[in-house]
Amino acid sequence: MILDLARFIDSERPLWDEFEKMLERFDADARAPMTIEQITRFHYLYQRSSSDLARIATFSAEPRTREYLESLVARGYAEINARDYTVTRFRLFRGPLGWLFGTVPRTFRKHFREFALGVAITIGGAAFGAAAVHFDTGAKAVLMPFPGLQDTPGKRVKEEESAKGDRLQGHKTTFSAELMTHNIQVSLFTLALGMTWGIGSVMTIFYNGVILGAVAADYVAAGYTQFLLGWLLPHGVIEIPAILVAGQAGFVIAGAMIGWGDHRTRNERLRLVSADILNLAGTAAVMLVWAGIVEAFLSQYHQPVVPYNLKIGFGLFELTLLILFFTRAGRAPKSK
């Protein structure tokens, strides 16, 4: 117990000042190197301040010094007690290539069940969209509220194939940037909706599937399958998996929110997957940048400018690389 607060503050103040100066150094540069002596001193000052806080807690009539010490101890506690380093950390800025070819595919495989769930929901949505367009011609206007898709496939194909000159001339790059930013926003939105216990993510992915299925059914039924594949495959084989990767992150969040059979608290579960969520968000963003470039600079050009078979071949090539990337990259070499 402190008998004389004034004397106590007078004697301890130099130590608190020294501790505060060290903390300010950390604030300015968190990675500043420290010698063993400095670390030992920092730890001593933290313990001393903690001890002072425990002592002054008995002196209820002086809240200001207690609050000051609480603030010092809280900052010191944050510095000394770092996160559990066994948890996977987000390492993009420690090596972009290491992140892309190591962390990304490993994280994808680690949460493959969530990705598979997204694929299943998309297939379900696509089947629904295809059935709706097949059985109800009026459904097209509701399911595909986009001007470019309202015409009959035949009319659209005729327009595209007879187009004179480059219709995107002068705004191809802008179109590409708009596609990238819009799709990344949609992906992040799908991810964020994981906080609704996954319900929002399910709805977004299902709706994407519905549109995809409706468009595909419309063009296939009209006999324009080759046009459809040539139009969608070059960018779609990257864009659709990217949205599914964002959905995968959303389902990872949802899994942590729900926590079936997991005895840990919700906060602990979310903390454990936080790096994975960010890795998947980054993956989706990178994929959508590529998809945006391909969609603006290749997908919008049709026969006779670019042969359909070439576009389909390019799309299949991308898909093969993507599958190889997610299944093979980042694996430890097999020991002989």
Next chain:
Amino acid sequence: MTAAMTARARQSIEIVTPEGIHFGLPLAGPIARLLAWVIDAMLIGAGISVASQAMSIFGVVSSDWYAAAVTIAYFVVSIGYGIAFEWWWSGQTPGKRLMRLRVVDALGLKLEFQQVAIRNILRFVDSLPLLYMVGGATALISRDAQRLGDMAANTVVIRQRSLEPLDPAVYAVARYNSLLDYPHIAAVLRQRSTPALVELALQAVARRDELSPDAQLDVFRLLAEKFRGVTRIPEEVTATLTDEQFVRNVLQVVMTNRIHS
């Protein structure tokens, strides 16, 4: 490493360190957070405007490149503002810094990059349907005033407290203090004076020169009445004292335990 945490009626979160030390992190209120957001929103608008101007360099290549650069700059500034500032400034944006707020780990640990990024990405949902209605409603009903982004990232927004311990000069009295001649009265004053009353008296003494002479008289008269209500003080102890001197003497008694010699 473990830390126990309990909520105190959404006013602060209390952390108990493995060494058994308790400390509290006072949670930020919704108004302060709203004001910080308004400031940040204005700065984001200004940042987008500046970035758009800077992108005019791409206009040299073509108007297409310029428009694309502006589109990307808008996206990067609006998404990256919160992430960049909260990471570089250890949980603060300019708006939060002005409002003396800070994002911290919910367990009092060091803020990690993924926490900063996730809480900012989740703004997409928190800002729905407009003006952060989802985030605001969630923060109001959440035990720790967390919006969805804070929940996902395990963060809380706290008020930064004054980083100044009490200056002993405020209650140091050089003169004779009659209260110290009555140890039992001094003991009762120390025991029964509430922290709020003592803090009020300390503030009054520290800032007396900011008050007009009439206000000084009123403030110290009210404080003296409050302290007299704590315990019965014999007339002869305070008979010759002004209210201000009485309050100063009480503070010396409460803040120190020096026996009058």
